Amino acid sequence: MEAATLEKYQCELIDLFLSNGNESNRKPMEDYMRNHFSFLGIKSPERKELIKRFFVEYGKPKREWMKPLVTYLYEQPERELHYAALAMIDVHIKNLDSEWLSFLEEIITTNSWWDTVDHIAPHHVGAILLREKKSIIDYPDRWIQSDNFWLQRSAILFQLKYKEKTDAQKLFSYIEATKGSKEFFIRKAIGWALREYSKTAPNEVLTFIESTDLAPLSRREGLKHMARRGMEV
Template identity: 35%
Template sequence: MTESQTLIKAVRDGLAAIGDARKAPEMQRYMKSEQPFRGVPAPERGALAKQLFAAHVLTDEEDWRATVLTLWREATYREERYLAIALTGDRRYAAWQTPALVPLYEELIVTGAWWDHVDELASRRIGPLLRGFPEDLTPVMYAWATDPDLWKRRTSIICQLTFKEATDTKLLTAAIEANLDDRDFFIRKGIGWALRQFARTEPGWVRAFVDSHPGLSPLSVREAVKHL
């Protein structure tokens, strides 16, 4: 058995061992998930990931990608997908975080299609790539801002949540303006979230943006000005 296969089995067995069948139905209801849960809360998942990723280190980039995709595509329980996302962010593989990973993250975003998957990928995977490789990722984010897929558009809006003074305001503006007329809750909430975060760094810019965009939804405005 390869190290990749061993890790995949260890993840599945580990989740099964610590799962709580009493918690699983409520977790599934809360997340409105068609996929069942094992019943493993976030702290326990994090501890398991830390233990297993240290015990089964992958030394080949292609094996690492294949492991992520196998855990994701063949997931029987939602926590398996959470650990697949965690594996993409493990510090041991930081050197492999390059624009070449965009297709991988795009698949996880499009097929994950819910906030618990997408928001982590948007702010903690796509965001750092955008910051590290702006020439490669900026055109991608402009394209995603007008993509038919809701979750790629949300990603383009919230990918700069942690950028503070490094925020590309032209990109943020373009991503928001491209989605002003969208009535979807997750788009409107994402717009407000992105503006609220940037308001911590540039409150004047955000206030001026809100004032100059009367087409913003009430939800987006409430979120944007919450701390102004």
């Protein structure tokens, strides 16, 4: 019975998205993502409204459905359905524990691009690790040494929303480990993480930037917030 109910839930969600596609938006959205994915042409505001409507009609997903539901949605070619999968995780994120981290690692490395990774890392991985810090050694500490740069980017960004709870030593050590990367998405992540943390600890970040041989992109991005505040940079 539960499997049939899950199947219906999946089918109804996909049918809703397919029936709300917008052909005039499709190609510009695919071009924006460098044609890595197929799109239905549903922009973010409309997509979020569809999810709200779906939850009203069919309810939020049961927790025991989550992994098969997310996996199924991620197997679909349309990018909006991958976003819908992440919205399903959002529903339960306050109740997910470290056992979910291996699954999230699979999702990070499946259909990988910045738009999904940059949601999973701070909102999902970060939320779990803030509650279960002991798992950092098994995930971000391992990811930062990975040859998969999306896992490295996730390690750099998982503390993005931590503010005063940021482990600065950990963040800076990850940056030290990847500062020589030629990968744009790593250099950009370093700058983004530093810029975000500078809103909480500007002097600490400035000292780190000035004493570290960062790529110009990372340095420029990392200094942006402090420059807007008129700090000497």
